[in-house]
Amino acid sequence: ETGVTQTPRHLVMGMTNKKSLKCEQHLGHNAMYWYKQSAKKPLELMFVYSLEERVENNSVPSRFSPECPNSSHLFLHLHTLQPEDSALYLCASSQDRQARATLHFGNGTRLTVT
Amino acid sequence: EDKVVQSPLSLVVHEGDTVTLNCSYEVTNFRSLLWYKQEKKAPTFLFMLTSSGIEKKSGRLSSILDKKELFSILNITATQTGDSAVYLCAVERRWGTNAGKSTFGDGTTLTVKP
Numbered sequence: 001e002t003g004v005t006q007t008p009r010h011l012v013m014g015m016t017n018k019k020s021l022k023c024e025q026h027l028g029h030n031a032m033y034w035y036k037q038s039a040k041k042p043l044e045l046m047f048v049y050s051l052e053e054r055v056e057n058n059s060v061p062s063r064f065s066p067e068c069p070n071s072s073h074l075f076l077h078l079h080t081l082q083p084e085d086s087a088l089y090l091c092a093s094s095q096d097r098q099a100r101a102t103l104h105f106g107n108g109t110r111l112t113v114t
Numbered sequence: 115e116d117k118v119v120q121s122p123l124s125l126v127v128h129e130g131d132t133v134t135l136n137c138s139y140e141v142t143n144f145r146s147l148l149w150y151k152q153e154k155k156a157p158t159f160l161f162m163l164t165s166s167g168i169e170k171k172s173g174r175l176s177s178i179l180d181k182k183e184l185f186s187i188l189n190i191t192a193t194q195t196g197d198s199a200v201y202l203c204a205v206e207r208r209w210g211t212n213a214g215k216s217t218f219g220d221g222t223t224l225t226v227k228p
Contacts, residue, residue, distance in 0.1 A: 004156075042118070043157075043202065043218040088155065102148065103216065105156040 003027040006091050006106035013081065014114055021076040021109045023091030030096045032074040033103065034066060038087040049074060050096065081113045116141040118219035120203050126225045131193050135222045137203035138185040145208035147179055147186050152200040152221070160188070160201075193226045200224075 004025045013019050025032065034046040048056035049068040063085075065077040074091055088110050092103040117140040127133055139147065146164045150157035161170045163179035163186060170177050174193075179186045190197055200221040 040220075042220045043204075045216065090156070102159040102162060103157075105158070107155040110155075 004091055004093055004104050004106035006089075006109050008109055009107065010110045010112075012112045012114060013078065015081060015083075017081075018077070018079045020078065021089055021091075021111075023074040023076075023106055025072055025074075025091075025093040025104070025106075027093055027104060029093035029104070030071055031094045032068060032071070033092040033094075034074065034076055035090040035092060035105075036087050037090055037108070043090070047076075078111075081111075083113050086111055086113045116205060116207070116217040118203055118205055118217050120201075120219035120222050122222060123220060124223040124225070126227065127193055128227050129194055131226075132189065132191045133193060133224060135188040135190075135201050135203075135224070136185060137187070137219060139203075139205045139217075139219075140184065141205040141207060141217065143208040144181070144205060146206045148204045148206065148216070149177055149186070149188050150202040150204065152202055153198075157202055190224075193224075195226050195228055198224055198226045 007022045011019060030051050032049045036044045036046055045058050046060045047066045052068045052071055063080050067075040088108045090108045091106040094103050119138045121136045125133060146162050148162050149160040151160055161177045163177060166179055166181040174191045177186060177188045200223050202221045203219045204216045206216050
């Protein structure tokens with residue numbers, strides 16, 4: 001149990017589908033993150049939320065739309081994805097964005113786009 | 115742009131061997147270097163290093179940072195099959211623009227054979 005829970009664990013979707021990834025943290029942290037991990041590539045930071053406000057968007061295509069309704073929950077809404085978007089999507093949290101020591105990761109959602 | 119290079123990319127050893135993993139970096143406003151272990155999905159935190167020359171140790175694992183030469187090493191002694199994993203190195207920026215942003219390396223895949 002990492003304290004960060006992601007659902008679903010696996011997702012297969014077509015290019016015209018709309019789906020959402022969910023992340024929940026039970027650690028009382030104020031910052032949450034979405035990372036993408038593709039095969040043979042380093043972890044890529046996608047979005048950073050601090051106190052429910054998006055503070056960083058690393059040139060992520062608009063077909064990925066994050067939502068942070070409160071400091072414990074983070075969503076990633078997916079729409080008209082491409083096969084190259086297939087990857088492991090990891091959610092993480094930290095105490096806060098600027099003074100954090102470590103990231104706590106969830107187990108990820110393995111996404112396959114067909 | 116921040117850069118983290120890990121070497122080797124993969125390594126196969128036998129139980130009982132000692133291994134050294136390398137991480138070199140270039141980052142604006144360095145704050146810390148972090149090592150993570152990723153066995154299946156969620157990376158788990160190993161060490162955070164902020165000062166040169168001070169060894170961090172946890173059981174058979176140890177790590178040290180050289181801020182002058184911009185690298186860190188992760189040592190694992192008396193390796194066990196349970197040490198098989200991808201080891202990730204990340205650097206974190208200090209305050210200011212993109213404070214707290216982590217940049218990850220490609221990782222080193224360690225396989226320990228019985």
